Amino acid sequence: SHIEHINHIQLRSHLANRKHHYRSQLIRNAMTHQTPAIIALEEGWNEIRTNAIDRLEDILEDGLSGSGGTVLDSKGYIKVYTTCFDMCNQKEPNNHSSDLYDRHGEAINFYLAQTVLPALREKASQGGSILLSELQLRWSNHQIMNKWMTKFFSFLDRFYVKRQNRPTLSEAAMTHFKDSIYEEIKRDISTAIISLIEQEREGNMIDNTLIKTSIEFYNNISMGNLEPYTTDLEIPLLDTTREYYAKKREEWLLMDSTPEYLIKVEQALTEEENRVRDYLNPASEDKLLHVVEDEILDRVKTDLLHKEGSGCWVLLANDKSEDLQRMFRLFSRLENGLQPMASIVEKFICGMGNEIVQQRQSRLDSGEKDKNDDPVFVKAFLELHDKYFAVIKTDFTGHHAFQKAFKEAFVTFVNKNTGNYTNAEFMCTYCDRLLKSPKMSEVEVEDSLEKIVQLFSYLTEKDMFADIYRHQLARRILNDRSASNDAEKVMITKLKIKCGTQFTSKMEGMLNDLAIGADSRKEFVEQMKKHNSKIVFGVQVLTTGYWPTYSSPSITVPDEMTKCIDIFKTFHDQRHQQRKLSWVLSLGSASCDLSQTILFTLALSIEGVQSVGRDDENMFKHLQEEEEDLYDYLTAVPGCGGIDFDTIIPAFLILEDRRVHWLGNEMVPSQTILNIVCDLAGRHSSEEPRFSFDSVAVMKQCVKMSNAQAAANLIGGHSGLILKCAHILSFESHFTMKKGRE
DSSP, X not given: OHHHHHHHHHHHHHHHHHHHHHHHHHHHHHHHTOOOOOOOHHHHHHHHIIIIIHHHHHHHHHOGGGGTTOSSOHHHHHHHHHHHHHHHHSOTTSOOHHHHHHHHHHHHHHHIIIIIHHHHHHHHTTOHHHHHHHHHHHHHHHHHHHHHHHHHTHHIIIIIHHHHTOOOHHHHHHHHHIIIIIHHXXXXXXXXXXXXXXXXXXXXXXXXXXXXXXXXXXXXXXXXXXXXXXXXXIHHHHHHHHHHHHHHHHHHHHHOOHHHHHHHHHHHHXXXXXXXXXXSOGGXXXXXXXXXXXXXXXXXXXXXXXXXXXXXXXXXXXTOHHHHHHHHHHHTTSTTOHHHHHHHHHHHHHHHHHHHHHHHHHHHHTTOOOOSOOHHHHHHHXXXXXXXHHHHHHTSTTOHHHHHHHHHHHHHHHTOOBTTBOHHHHHHHHHHHHHXXXXXXXXXXXXXXXXXXXXXXXOSOHHHHHHHHHHHHHHHHHTTOOSOHHHHHHHHHHHHHHHOHHHHHHHHHHHHHHHXXXXXXXXXXXXXXXXXXXXXXXXXXXXXXXXOOOOOOOOOOOHHHHHHHHHHHHHHHHHOTTOOOOOOGGGOOOOOOTTTSOHHHHHHHHHHHHHHOTTOHHHHHHHHHHHHHHHHHHBOSTTTOSBOHHHHHHHHHHHHHTTOOGGGOTTSOHHHHXXXXXXHTTOOOXXXXXXXXXXXXXXXXXXXXXXXXXXXXXXXXXXXXXXHHHHHHHHTSOOOHHHHHO
């Protein structure tokens, strides 16, 4: 560069002097009537050929190292340029600009045909890398030659080329190389490059830089046009790539499982991407990857998905998260590649859900009692939902096709009912359990409610769910069984988000009734104090449109309670004259302190009186005596107080199993006593219970009478444990009433 800079400065100075000398010479010639010396074409060309072009060719063949990095020194360069300058500035017919332009091209073509092309043809038979190395050398030399030839004849570029609108000397030189060299050996070049790429695919080391410069040659030779690269290299490369991976596909499919096959596919795609990044033209990436994907993935996607022992179904069954993620990534590259996979996921999840349904049916077929409370069944659905919702989110990135498959699978089996109850009833009862449970924290309750609402969203019988839920909600809040009002509101809000305001409007109205009536209840309590009533009387006012419809059987209430009802009616009418009260006494409850009488005895008395009628005084007296005997018999160990439930339940089950009536009295059968006791203990017999059971009240009574052990067994015992024990005692051990008491 330093030498070229010096030559450029010297040339400019020489040109200035030359122009001055030329003008002076013209003036002298005009004055003396002399004609300047004419340089003939052959004379001038031989001088340029000998002093510049031949020397340039010799240096290119011998290497630039011995020339000091330059072809001509400044004096020699100026001499050649001056000759060209003079030949182009002579008047016609001695102006040789056009001839020099043509001979510039002829000289380059001669060198390419006589020296470069034979050398390349010789190397073509010696291997791909040898040919490409020779091509790189010859292309580099051509660029050097082009640069110096352009300098020698630069006067042509400055004037002749512009005036005649012909290609520049550099463009003409590129065209000569393309026509004389590239067109002759382009197939050999492409074959050499593809051969090296195939060697790399087989794991051999190759010279990536050599391939990169060889591929850049396509772009340079066409001066930015991709047509030679696309036509002469890319198309043959894609064809050989398809053939290569078609063979690999058959090998891998025969030898490998689906996960192993997909690992190789992913590796192959990564290698091809790196290949484009390292030396291929970026425009080839999509085409190349499409060929690979089509050959080793799209053509065998069905075989891979359903391959025995390792297909998509097996991966799901064995929780192969990493393999599923890889399968998803690869199949997402294919057009319509995910839909077959999503269909398998849907069928698999549907099968898992149907298995849960079938397990419940099998339990019923084996003799298990059918009831509307089956937390095990609902929890199985919830666990299945949690597990595969995480799979959809994590392994399949929440893709809409898999979300749809997940939803359709759950809709299918969540709406399959078993036994006499619907899945909507099971879900409602499960919610009822959650909302009555005092053992769970608010966070745990809300998390569980969120899951059950997700399960609810798949129900087609949403209206049935709403109706059952509203009835259960009414029982919870009227009997003060709800563990948290906040949790009730959270659940209703979640349902509202899923189904809209109209779906939950009545439920919200029920909660509003309780909230709005709080102040009114306080005022009534103060009003009752003025009447010195012997009982604590409370009333809850409900709005008819919000609450479920209840039957109102004819009930005869004590006189004291009738007075309380009249007091409240007066109190209410004074504040709400336009409203009409309709009493639903069946929703009420009553409790009695055990220090005055026993709840069990009271219930039994009511049952006995309703059976025989109050007009038969002798029978009524007999029943009272019988009740006293019963109470004495079932009283716990002296000093403990209260009723021993551990004795009551198995004792009366034994009676019922043997169809024995208490003391032989036809009016008070053992089934009736069993109803009362089981109701108190929170358990239902084969008949519909007649008395509501308040576990909180019973526990308070047990603890108050110092019967803490009974309270613990009553509330904390395993579901159905005492009843099962009684059954075993009765039928297998012939356990008697006396032994039960002992």
